[in-house]
Amino acid sequence: MAEIAHERSVLARSLWAATANAAAERPPLRGSVEANVAVIGGGYTGLSAALHLAEAGRSVVLLEAEQPGWGASGRNGGQVNPGLKADPDEIEARFGPDLGPRMVAMSGGCGDLVFDLIARHGIACDAARVGWIRAATTPRAMRALHDVGRQWQARGAAVEPLDATETAQLLGTRAYVGGLIDRRGGNLHPLNYALGLAVAAERQGARLHGGSRATGISATADAVTVTTAEGQVTAGKALICTNAYTGPLAAPLGRTVVPVTSVQVATEPLGDNLGSTILPGGHSPSDTRRLLLYFRKDAQGRFIMGGRGATREASIRACQAALRAASERLYPQLQGAEWTFAWGGDVALTSDHLPGLHRLSPRVMAGLGYNGRGVGMATAMGKVLAEWAQDCPEVELDFAVTPARPIPLHRFRRAGLGVTAAAFGVLDRLGL
Numbered sequence: 544m545a546e547i548a549h550e551r552s553v554l555a556r557s558l559w560a561a562t563a564n565a566a567a568e569r570p571p572l573r574g575s576v577e578a579n580v581a582v583i584g585g586g587y588t589g590l591s592a593a594l595h596l597a598e599a600g601r602s603v604v605l606l607e608a609e610q611p612g613w614g615a616s617g618r619n620g621g622q623v624n625p626g627l628k629a630d631p632d633e634i635e636a637r638f639g640p641d642l643g644p645r646m647v648a649m650s651g652g653c654g655d656l657v658f659d660l661i662a663r664h665g666i667a668c669d670a671a672r673v674g675w676i677r678a679a680t681t682p683r684a685m686r687a688l689h690d691v692g693r694q695w696q697a698r699g700a701a702v703e704p705l706d707a708t709e710t711a712q713l714l715g716t717r718a719y720v721g722g723l724i725d726r727r728g729g730n731l732h733p734l735n736y737a738l739g740l741a742v743a744a745e746r747q748g749a750r751l752h753g754g755s756r757a758t759g760i761s762a763t764a765d766a767v768t769v770t771t772a773e774g775q776v777t778a779g780k781a782l783i784c785t786n787a788y789t790g791p792l793a794a795p796l797g798r799t800v801v802p803v804t805s806v807q808v809a810t811e812p813l814g815d816n817l818g819s820t821i822l823p824g825g826h827s828p829s830d831t832r833r834l835l836l837y838f839r840k841d842a843q844g845r846f847i848m849g850g851r852g853a854t855r856e857a858s859i860r861a862c863q864a865a866l867r868a869a870s871e872r873l874y875p876q877l878q879g880a881e882w883t884f885a886w887g888g889d890v891a892l893t894s895d896h897l898p899g900l901h902r903l904s905p906r907v908m909a910g911l912g913y914n915g916r917g918v919g920m921a922t923a924m925g926k927v928l929a930e931w932a933q934d935c936p937e938v939e940l941d942f943a944v945t946p947a948r949p950i951p952l953h954r955f956r957r958a959g960l961g962v963t964a965a966a967f968g969v970l971d972r973l974g975l
């Protein structure tokens with residue numbers, strides 16, 4: 544079975560790697576090259592930026608430490624979930640009457656962007672625009688979902704509440720008290736989407752390099768130079784698109800987010816009789832627990848369950864076992880199913896739950912921190928980064944440019960999250 548290269552085995556047995564479309568290995572950058580824009584990172588953010596820039600006729604060199612789609616973009620749940628974690632009213636109150644509505648439109652429209660790119664570039668990634676269901680575990684959570692639904696409806700979005708019966712019919716389980724369906728969303732094969740973006744960017748003229756970790760960024764008044772082990776790119780602008788895998792590059796950027804491992808497990812194909820009893824409409828719900836569960840089937844009818852993970856190997860295994868158990872509680876008919884896949888990757892959390900768009904110097908901009916909701920948002924952020932690299936004034940971008948502020952006591956945050964997660968788990972079990 545194909546596994547994720549250069550990853551701990553406990554996180555490497557990915558369904559998506561095992562079912563990926565054939566992809567060419569992109570060679571490392573060797574020697575000195577020039578481009579209008581250097582893009583660092585080959586996930587959705589970087590690939591979308593490269594594609595939009597190449598489509599606009601700019602020369603682009605993209606540097607990826609491993610291969611395109613190696614990070615979260617090739618490992619996630621494939622749920623296309625429109626909007627930010629914060630509700631539209633909150634975003635507009637915080638960012639004002641001009642930028643606020645533009646941020647809401649950009650984030651709410653990220654599903655349109657994803658499905659449009661897939662259609663326009665003929666990306667084979669099992670895209671299904673069936674809507675995104677949020678399933679409520681408590682009446683209080685349901686009231687909050689109704690409120691979110693009303694806010695989106697006021698802005699003309701196709702978002703509707705579901706009662707308990709409708710939710711049970713769509714999910715095939717009576718575990719939830721109701722839900723909200725956002726018809727702008729859907730699901731896809733995440734790695735094949737990333738690989739398709741890479742091919743589309745290359746067709747438009749972008750040059751993509753794998754095995755090319757950026758190790759340094761230096762700028763003069765006229766240009767910025769990005770260095771790798773064997774080469775360098777000199778460009779007018781550089782975009783950093785490394786999300787939870789940023790590490791020490793361009794400090795303090797990596798300390799503006801807390802990387803957290805999210806894990807998933809998947810069965811063998813269930814077969815039609817069993818498969819038709821679970822998520823019969825092909826939806827990909829996530830629930831309202833603090834430690835949320837997200838689940839779906841793939842195009843071949845494998846059941847997939849995901850949730851927040853841990854850092855140590857033993858606790859990652861325990862999380863994966865807990866996800867299998869949670870699946871069987873939701874769907875007792877899964878007992879005895881063969882669980883072939885178990886994998887994970889890092890999401891980037893921010894302290895205000897908003898992604899960050901940070902200008903680090905006159906020629907360098909970064910976009911990251913999607914808080915586990917990046918299939919749509921990272922694609923949309925890549926487009927915004929591409930607009931900035933084409934000299935769009937910052938005030939005209941559809942997302943706020945903010946300073947890159949390191950999270951206080953960053954070193955302790957990842958460990959602290961383990962304690963918070965345990966507390967959240969208790970509150971979830973109590974239904975609070």
Ligand SMILES: Cc1cc2nc3c(=O)[nH]c(=O)nc-3n(C[C@H](O)[C@H](O)[C@H](O)COP(=O)(O)OP(=O)(O)OC[C@H]3O[C@@H](n4cnc5c(N)ncnc54)[C@H](O)[C@@H]3O)c2cc1C
Pocket residue numbers: 583584585586587588589606607608609610611612613614615616617618619620621622623624755756757758784785786787788789792804805806807837849886887888889890910911913914915916917918919920921
């Ligand atoms: C298990 C899991 C499940 C998820 N489920 C969902 C979901 O269902 N729906 C959803 O919307 N979101 C989901 N997410 C989040 C989503 O996957 C991410 O938000 C999104 O993929 C981020 O894209 P990105 O391009 O910014 O980062 P990534 O895809 O992580 O890409 C960053 C890339 O940068 C490269 N890199 C790092 N440093 C360097 C360097 N110095 N030089 C060159 N390259 C470098 C890395 O190798 C990596 O490939 C999930 C994430 C995980 C891990």
